[in-house]
Structures are given as structure tokens and as C-alpha cells.
Amino acid sequence: MRISAEQQTYRRRAVIVTLAGVGAAVASGTAGCGLLDRKPTPPPGPDPLEPLRAQAAALARQYDATIAAIPALATRLTPLRDAHLTHVVELGKLIATAAPSVPAAGASASAAPGTPASALAALRTAELAGQADATAACLSAPAARAGLVGSIAACRATHAAVLA
Amino acid sequence: MAVNEADSRLAAALAAEHAAIFGYGVAGARLDGAALDAARAAEAVHRVRRDALLTRLVSAGATAPPAEPAYALPFPVTDAGSALRLAVHLEERTAAVWRHALGGTDGDQRKLALDALVDCAVRATRWRIVAGVSPATVPLP
Numbered sequence: 001m002r003i004s005a006e007q008q009t010y011r012r013r014a015v016i017v018t019l020a021g022v023g024a025a026v027a028s029g030t031a032g033c034g035l036l037d038r039k040p041t042p043p044p045g046p047d048p049l050e051p052l053r054a055q056a057a058a059l060a061r062q063y064d065a066t067i068a069a070i071p072a073l074a075t076r077l078t079p080l081r082d083a084h085l086t087h088v089v090e091l092g093k094l095i096a097t098a099a100p101s102v103p104a105a106g107a108s109a110s111a112a113p114g115t116p117a118s119a120l121a122a123l124r125t126a127e128l129a130g131q132a133d134a135t136a137a138c139l140s141a142p143a144a145r146a147g148l149v150g151s152i153a154a155c156r157a158t159h160a161a162v163l164a
Numbered sequence: 165m166a167v168n169e170a171d172s173r174l175a176a177a178l179a180a181e182h183a184a185i186f187g188y189g190v191a192g193a194r195l196d197g198a199a200l201d202a203a204r205a206a207e208a209v210h211r212v213r214r215d216a217l218l219t220r221l222v223s224a225g226a227t228a229p230p231a232e233p234a235y236a237l238p239f240p241v242t243d244a245g246s247a248l249r250l251a252v253h254l255e256e257r258t259a260a261v262w263r264h265a266l267g268g269t270d271g272d273q274r275k276l277a278l279d280a281l282v283d284c285a286v287r288a289t290r291w292r293i294v295a296g297v298s299p300a301t302v303p304l305p
Binding site for chain 1: 302
């Protein structure tokens with residue numbers, strides 16, 4: 001059987017088209033594996049733990065403001081302030097994006113500590129609110145994050161206990 | 165979440181609760197007054213949690229570790245001071261096991277673990293205050 005030059009050209013084109021199709025399939029298959037095998041791309045929008053980190057920073061600032069206004073409370077409150085700063089650092093390790101350079105809202109709540117008793121009561125209220133938020137975050141967190149977030153909830157509960 | 169993983173972490177928590185109950189028996193023998201009352205109250209809470217865990221594990225068909233006849237103490241308990249330090253130690257250890265359970269559980273089981281962690285952490289803090297340990301809190305209980 002004779003194959004004309006024109007027919008041969010047609011057949012080569014068909015082979016090329018077929019290989020191109022296979023190449024595209026392989027390429028898309030590789031991309032699919034990449035999604036499974038590599039670190040998942042971060043979901044769009046802020047990390048779900050970002051509000052908790054901002055809250056920890058705000059709590060630390062509230063302690064700073066109270067200590068500045070009532071230095072006699074410094075010895076008692078400094079370890080509690082430091083715990084919140086530890087939480088900011090530890091949450092940052094999970095969030096893996098830079099901490100916001102602009103202070104988050106909430107610092108203004110600490111503007112007027114007033115008397116020592118009212119300042120301690122305000123801190124306790126903030127700790128209890130923070131405990132509730134950390135509890136909710138723990139219960140909805142993926143397994144790898146539940147331990148740290150639960151520990152932060154427990155820490156805030158102990159702060160509320162010593163401020164009572 | 166693998167069922168076996170949750171069960172094994174809850175079983176570890178049960179073992180820790182057994183040990184805490186034993187430890188409070190030792191500590192209570194060296195305490196009196198308000199401290200003894202607090203030790204008894206803490207022991208009662210650990211018993212309630214132990215029973216809840218036992219029920220949960222048995223009904224799930226999982227292995228529930230029994231209590232040991234005795235547990236090694238981390239240091240000699242010879243007076244009220246060492247008894248209070250033991251109480252702090254018991255709550256810290258139990259808190260750590262419950263914290264570990266958080267990462268292996270979800271839903272109701274994680275809630276159970278978190279409630280237990282918070283309770284142990286707060287009790288550890290109260291014991292540190294009674295024992296005169298400062299600061300009374302730790303950053304990551």
C-alpha cells in the first residue's frame with residue numbers, strides 16, 4: 001500500500017496532537033499530585049487564629065496600661081502580661097505570617113484603669129472574655145492547633161482566678 | 165479523627181486520673197483544715213472525671229486501663245509543704261495529659277478534654293497560691 005506524502009504529513013500531525021494531549025494530561029496530573037503532596041496553600045483571607053493573636057496582644061497592652069497607671073500592681077501583673085506575650089509568639093509560629101504592625105483595636109478599653117480594684121476587675125472581665133473566645137477557637141481548630149489554643153484558654157482561666 | 169487515636173489519648177487521661185486520685189489520698193493524709201477540704205474536693209472532681217471516662221471508654225468498646233495498686237511519688241511527701249507541692253504536681257501532670265488529648269479528639273470528646281484541662285490548670289494555680297509558689301500561673305498550662 002502506498003502512502004502519499006500528504007497522508008504521511010497528516011498522520012504525523014495526528015501523532016503530535018495525540019502526544020500533546022497526553023502531555024497536557026500528565027501536566028494536569030502532576031499539578032494534582034502537587035496539591036496533595038505539598039503543604040496546602042493557605043486559605044484566602046486571614047488565618048482563623050489571627051483574632052486570637054490580636055486578642056492576646058490587646059490583653060498584654062491592657063496589662064501594660066494598668067501597670068503604667070498603678071505601678072504598685074507591677075509585681076502581680078507582670079507575669080500575666082508576659083504570658084499573653086508568650087501566646088502572641090506561640091500563635092505566630094502556627095500562623096506563619098508576620099504579625100500585623102498596626103496595633104489591633106481594643107487597646108482603648110484599657111485607657112482608664114481607675115482604682116486598683118476596678119482595674120483588676122476590668123482585667124478579669126477581659127480574661128474571661130478571652131477564655132470564652134479561646135475555648136470556641138479550640139473546639140473548632142484542626143487537631144494540630146487544638147493543644148496550644150486549649151492551653152491558652154486554660155491560661156486565661158487561671159488569670160481570671162488569680163484576679164478574683 | 166481516628167477513633168483509636170481518640171480512645172488511646174482518653175485512656176492515657178484515665179490513667180492520669182487514677183494516679184491523681186491516688187496522689188490526693190497521699191497528700192490529704194498530710195493536710196488539715198482548708199487545705200484538706202480543698203484536697204478532698206479536688207479528689208472528688210477527679211473521681212467524677214474518672215468515672216465519666218470509664219463509662220465513655222467502656223461503652224465505646226475501648227480498653228480502659230485499671231488503677232494501679234500504688235504509684236511512685238515524684239518526691240517524698242512528709243509534711244504539709246510537700247503535700248501541697250504534690251497537689252500542684254498532680255494537677256500539672258493531669259493538665260498535660262488532657263492537653264495532649266485535645267489534639268487527638270474532636271467534638272464532644274475535645275470539649276471534655278478542654279473542660280478537664282481548664283479545671284486542672286485552675287486547681288494547679290490555686291494550689292500554688294496555697295503553697296506560696298510565685299507566680300501562681302504558667303503561660304501554657
